[in-house]
Amino acid sequence: MNNKVSPLKQAVSAFKKAIGPHRYGVHGEPFVCQLCGHDRFKFGTGAKILGLFWLACAECGHVELFAQRPPFLDDRGA
Ligand SMILES: [Zn+2]
Numbered sequence: 001m002n003n004k005v006s007p008l009k010q011a012v013s014a015f016k017k018a019i020g021p022h023r024y025g026v027h028g029e030p031f032v033c034q035l036c037g038h039d040r041f042k043f044g045t046g047a048k049i050l051g052l053f054w055l056a057c058a059e060c061g062h063v064e065l066f067a068q069r070p071p072f073l074d075d076r077g078a
Helices: 007-019
Strands: 023-026 041-049 052-057 063-066
Antiparallel strands (some): 052 063
């Protein structure tokens, strides 16, 4: 028996990373949670509620609504 991580587990981990909390912002300025100051948000892919887009703070769960899809900030240099 060997103990190496299964390809499936690796794929799940990569997938979670890909859909995990990201930074969003406008004009390169990161958008931060107004309650806790965290800068990582979960974006509901295609989640439109009454025509609004939403971001949920990865730290405290505070939800912010946007009329347009908020720009995604690249993680480079973070
Ligand atoms: Zn927060």
